[in-house]
Amino acid sequence: MTLAYPLNDARVAPPPAALTGVMDRLGVRAGHAKDTEIYAQGDDVQYLYRVVSGVVRTTRLTCDGRRQVGDFYYPGDLFGLEPGPDHRFAAEALSDCVVQSVRRTTVRTMAGDAELDRAILEATSREMARLQDHVLLLGRKSAREKVAGFLMQLAQRQPGGAVMLPMGRQDMADYLGLTIETVSRMLTQLQGDLIVEFPSSRRFQVKQWDALEDLAA
Amino acid sequence: MTLAYPLNDARVAPPPAALTGVMDRLGVRAGHAKDTEIYAQGDDVQYLYRVVSGVVRTTRLTCDGRRQVGDFYYPGDLFGLEPGPDHRFAAEALSDCVVQSVRRTTVRTMAGDAELDRAILEATSREMARLQDHVLLLGRKSAREKVAGFLMQLAQRQPGGAVMLPMGRQDMADYLGLTIETVSRMLTQLQGDLIVEFPSSRRFQVKQWDALEDLAA
DNA sequence: ATTGGCGCTTGACGGAGATCAAGGTCGCGG
DNA sequence: CCGCGACCTTGATCTCCGTCAAGCGCCAAT
Structure with a gap:
């Protein structure tokens, strides 16, 4: 098991x-x-x-x-x-x-x-x-975990360096059961913790894959 | 549509x-x-x-x-x-x-x-x-709505008067993405609003089906 | 270059629900 | 009948996230 x-x-x-x-x-x-x-x-x-x-x-x-x-x-x-x-x-x-x-x-x-x-x-x-x-x-994760998990999913699809975010913040929020503000805050927070980096709002790169995995739980 | x-x-x-x-x-x-x-x-x-x-x-x-x-x-x-x-x-x-x-x-x-x-x-x-x-x-409902929706599901399965709750509060909470305390509070609240009645903690009866439907959204 | 608009971020604040901590109730075994 | 334990309810407090409101950056049209 x-x-x-x-x-x-x-x-x-x-x-x-x-x-x-x-x-x-x-x-x-x-x-x-x-x-x-x-x-x-x-x-x-x-x-x-x-x-x-x-x-x-x-x-x-x-x-x-x-x-x-x-x-x-x-x-x-x-x-x-x-x-x-x-x-x-x-x-x-x-x-x-x-x-x-x-x-x-x-x-x-x-x-x-x-x-x-x-x-x-x-x-x-x-x-x-x-x-x-x-x-x-949706049932058992915090906002931070939800966002981290979401980024990880995307990154898995597009392996290699920069990952594109085809969707806007509102779509992410509605997928995760959050508001755009919370999504935005979590993104800047994850970036502040050097786990992920956003050169622009629609493109990112994973900096610490292990930390991201831990978060996504 | x-x-x-x-x-x-x-x-x-x-x-x-x-x-x-x-x-x-x-x-x-x-x-x-x-x-x-x-x-x-x-x-x-x-x-x-x-x-x-x-x-x-x-x-x-x-x-x-x-x-x-x-x-x-x-x-x-x-x-x-x-x-x-x-x-x-x-x-x-x-x-x-x-x-x-x-x-x-x-x-x-x-x-x-x-x-x-x-x-x-x-x-x-x-x-x-x-x-x-x-x-x-899980994504888009308030605690009150979640609990109301859950009770409605159960009531649909067991039509007629009294509905049994085979599961404890913890199981409900873990199904709904809430804590037992919140579930309990919502239940007493729904009862206070005369939408539903609990003769015992494991058995209930719907009093206002329409109100329950509205809540469950 | 200027303006407007849209999408994103940031801050201040409030509230729904979590957490912590007692009680209460019910059922079961002694 | 009594007492113990599991489950449930209730209250007080805290915290995370939603709400409200600016402000910022970028692009497109004027």
Whole structure:
């Protein structure tokens, strides 16, 4: 029995081969301008999507206007994998981006091969792992830990020197269950502790990986 | 496009037929005493489980001892449906309980029928819906709203008059990302507002369903 | 170069919820 | 019936983070 859960590679690993194959062959490309909706909260779940370029975020709005960001999707990531008949989260273009999509029914009829069913299951499972991590993050972590954990996730995706932050402070805040002010304060604090360095507000570099890992807990 | 998300029936609906069939035929029953582990965090994912009697909780521990409760499972519910090769949450008997299990590999070889694959997918999807709701709950709700929402969930499961609370205050707190004191205060507050009534600490009755729904948002 | 606007940071302050510390209640074994 | 222990509630205080309000830096349009 392990007790430490330092990193979740669900976020890094590529999607299952069977799905990328279908996407490659049948995916229809469409461009989406920054901050436009790809599908809305409440829409029927009909398509399966893949990011080609740019970044996508999923969000959910409560009736009184509070916003929760579900996740961010990068080139190569699948999204729109939702269980129910309708989308509980909306998907929006975080930046100008290109997205491929195929009808779910197409995917299903292409199947019969359990191969593809299993691939969807695997992709869904990966989505679940993200959600589980998100639950722990939101439920039991301090602001500082949340922000540190978030930066670590990003840095894992873009290994090497400088890491880009495609999203603004508000998106981070809504992902972490914080306010922009708190996010900003934690960032300057982490920078003050020489754990991370921000040459500009949308770009950073990890200075002490071990300290960041410790914090993210 | 709908904006309000009052209730999630994922929690109420029965599991897919194909799986209950396999469980009925092949499930091996085992008793578990209160507060004992059914599987541990980090264990290999090998079985699929179903609650026969009693209640099960899933929990995750951070290295520094903070605890997050994943969910509570009632008779008829499937659990142990986790994506990765190892369990990220442990499962424990909340009360003395009886649990049925089948090997995943058994389930898989029984398949080939896509029927069963789809059933697992559906069950997994339902699990995801729970997680999505949990994320919203933890990220963007006040203590009062969290507790109200929790009570509503329970009441939906056990329609009719008195609702039992199988779990203690600590388990509620760890599910909601709060402390026992805060949970307790919110309960007395909700009772003071005549929204709900506690004849004893482990049993309650909803007095104003509409007010409770409003609160849960 | 000037201006305006937007996104980010910073400060001062207040409040929701955590922490610390007693009690209270209930159920069980003696 | 009594007493012990686990669980729950309640109160006092503290602290982290949210709120409110400037101020700053950067880019784009005039």
